[in-house]
Each structure stands twice: as structure tokens, then as C-alpha cells.
Amino acid sequence: MTQAGSSVGDAGLAHAALRGALDALRGDRRAEAWAALAPLLPPHTGGDIAADPAPLLGMAQESNARLDWIGGLLAYEVLVAAGHARFAKQQDWMARRAALQHDFHAQFEAPSSFGRLAEVLGTRLRRPVTAIATTRLRPGLVAMAVYRHAVTLEGEAAPAVLVEKVFGDRRTDAAKVAQKDLLFGAMPAARLRAPRYHGLHREGRFTSVLLDMAEGDPLPLERWDHVVRELLYHFWCEAPPTSLARGLTLARPMLETLRAIAGGREAATLHAALGGMDAAALLADRLPALERLVAAMPVFVLHDDLHAGNILVDAAGVPRLIDWDRWWLAPIGAGWPLLEEDAPPMLPSRITWARPLPLGVGTRELMAVAAMAALYRSMRGGRIAQAAQHLKRVLAWEG
Incomplete structure (x- = not known):
């Protein structure tokens, strides 16, 4: 799988710095907090995010893109502790993802896509799957993770390119997935001007939506x-x-x-x-x-x-x-x-x-x-x- 982002070691160092800053802010030691944050942020900020939260907000968003929800949660907790209460909603949202991070990485990042999906996609696409090349895409605010799968089918020269959108086990996520399945089960994708739909795939606490990758x-x-x-x-x-x-x-x-x-x-x-x-x-x-x-x-x-x-x-x-x-x-x-x-x-x-x-x-x-x-x-x-x-x-x- 092709992935982007910092190494586990880099993430661990960032988590330690964010925890140090959060502990300092909760103890009203703001200068200590800025010093802990300084190595993580652009030099001109000096680590002081009280006046300008943008650098740390960017770090939180990048953590989400790397599927490092624990790091994203820590960043939002620091922002709220620094006085930016408007990020409390994002903090709660990231906390729900952080609680699933260990299970998610064990199910989606550690195993090969072929081992995880070959049988499922072979059934959906009605041809044996001989290879799957996977790239992680940048997720939005709805799906936890998004993957692009180039699926080689037996006897086909060109791969079928699918997108997989992964959702967690929250009630709101389950409702979104159910509504999407209801829609595509009732109306052909062509009538919706949408990519072809290949159904849902449930793995443990997660549900994936599988569709053709839309080109354009x-x-x-x-x-x-x-x-x-x-x-x-x-x-x-x-x-x-x-x-x-x-x-x-x-x-x-x-x-x-x-x-x-x-x-x-x-x-x-x-x-x-x-x-x-x-x-x-x-x-x-x-x-x-x-x-x-x-x-x-x-x-x-x-x-x-x-x-x-x-x-x-x-x-x-x-x-x-x-x-x-x-x-x-x-x-x-x-x-x-x-x-x-x-x-x-x-x-x-x-x-x-x-x-x-x-x-x-x-x-x-x-x-x-x-x-x-x-x-x-x-x-x-x-x-x-x-x-x-x-x-x-x-x-x-x-x-």
C-alpha cells in the first residue's frame, strides 16, 4: 500500500510534545506549553498558538489525513485548552476516531489489501481477483479513511479501479451507510449520475462502501x-x-x-x-x-x-x-x-x-x-x- 505521512517514531515524538503542552496549559504554565509546541510548528510562531491557532489547526488536520487520530485529538485538546473553545466540536469528533485507531490500523493498515478484499471483490465483480494495488487517499470529514484499489481481474488487461470509504461504528455513521445503501439499492447509479455501486463490506467495528472510482x-x-x-x-x-x-x-x-x-x-x-x-x-x-x-x-x-x-x-x-x-x-x-x-x-x-x-x-x-x-x-x-x-x-x- 502506498502511504504518506510521518513515521511511527515521529508521531510518538509529536504526541509526547503535545501531551507536554496540554499538561502545561492545564497547569497554567503557558510559557512551558509554547516551548513544548515550538519544535512542531513553523519557526515564526514560537509555539504560541493563543493568538493564532492556524499552525496547530493545520497539524490536527494533517494528523487526520495520516489516520493519526490520537495526534489529531491531542492537537485539538491543546487548542481548546489554549482558549479556542470553538474547536470543542472537532475535539469530540476526533476523540471518537482516536478510540478506534488501534482496531482500525490492525484491520486496514497492517494486512494486505489482497488478503482482505480479494474474495469479496471477486464475488462483487464476478471475476477472480489476481492482484490489488492500493493507495490511501486523503479522507474528508465523513469517512474515516478512503482507499483507491486498482483491482486486476483474471483475463483482463486493464484493472478495475474502485474506491473504498471506511466508516466507524457510531450510530450516525451507521445511519449514513444505511441511507447510502438504501439509495443505491433503489436507484441505478446512472439515474443518480453517480459511479457504479458495489455494496457494503463489514469488518468488525467498521463498514466500507465500495464504488467505482470516478474519473474526471x-x-x-x-x-x-x-x-x-x-x-x-x-x-x-x-x-x-x-x-x-x-x-x-x-x-x-x-x-x-x-x-x-x-x-x-x-x-x-x-x-x-x-x-x-x-x-x-x-x-x-x-x-x-x-x-x-x-x-x-x-x-x-x-x-x-x-x-x-x-x-x-x-x-x-x-x-x-x-x-x-x-x-x-x-x-x-x-x-x-x-x-x-x-x-x-x-x-x-x-x-x-x-x-x-x-x-x-x-x-x-x-x-x-x-x-x-x-x-x-x-x-x-x-x-x-x-x-x-x-x-x-x-x-x-x-x-
């Missing part, structure tokens, strides 16, 4: 708005099979967000971003009509992380969507890009040729649904200024 380059940012809108028209026209009824529905958190604001429970920062507008009273008046609109809308499958890096364009210019780790059954209209003041409205005729819309639903109603979905996602992500703009769009609709 990330979508250029200048094409993003146009391509995303065309993809949404494609998905809006695809009626989900009834077997997806167990999927998560976006309507629920959308409406919960609206009800919280109408009940005066919105964040103070949102109220300030609205310039003192009495959003609660205005929204309470419109809420019943908005609820009826959402309830009446047909649903579609919405990719919940549709950014340029998750849209790969092949040599022929055809976009593929990767990382279907989170998806929703969402009301038609959700997902439409709205950040520009002059965001182009939807064209109902691009939908109604394939699927009927409720009586009375036109462009204004579709844009209202888009604004409600965008409001929820902005609030979930803490983007309060954006949320305020989306709420103003919602309030502008008169049903």
Missing part, C-alpha cells in the same frame, strides 16, 4: 451555477421509487426552522441581520400557507453536499456526482442556487413534461420552496447573513 476533474467554478441548475432539472424530473420512502425528508427540518422563527426562537444574530424586522410576526401569518405548499410538492432525491469538488467532469464534459453520503427526499424547488440577487427563476415547463406539479404551483412557488430549503441549510451551517437573505425571499412570497 472538479467542475470549474465558472460553470457551477449552470451545471447545478441543469442537474436539478434532471433530478426534479426523476420520481423516486416507493422503496425510498424510508429516506430522510427535507421538508421536516425546513418547516421546523420556519416554526422556530415564527415562534420567536430565532437566533439573536438572525434578528440583527434582518435589521430589526419583526420576522416572527410576518412569518407566523404566512406559515400555514407555506406548510401547505411544502406538503403538496412532489419530492425528488437531493444530494446534500453539491459543491464543485463533488461534481467531476470527464473528458467528454459529462458531469458525475460523487460522495452521496448525505441525501434527502426533498420537495421540488429545493437546491436551486439563490446567492445572487438576480438568481434566474425556475421554468416549470422543464419539469411538467415529466412530472405534474400541484394545481397553482408555478415559478413563484418553486422559488419559495428553494428559499425555505436554503434558509434551513444556511441556519444549519451558521451562515446567518445568508439565512437573513433567504428569509426575506420566503417572506416576499404571498400564497
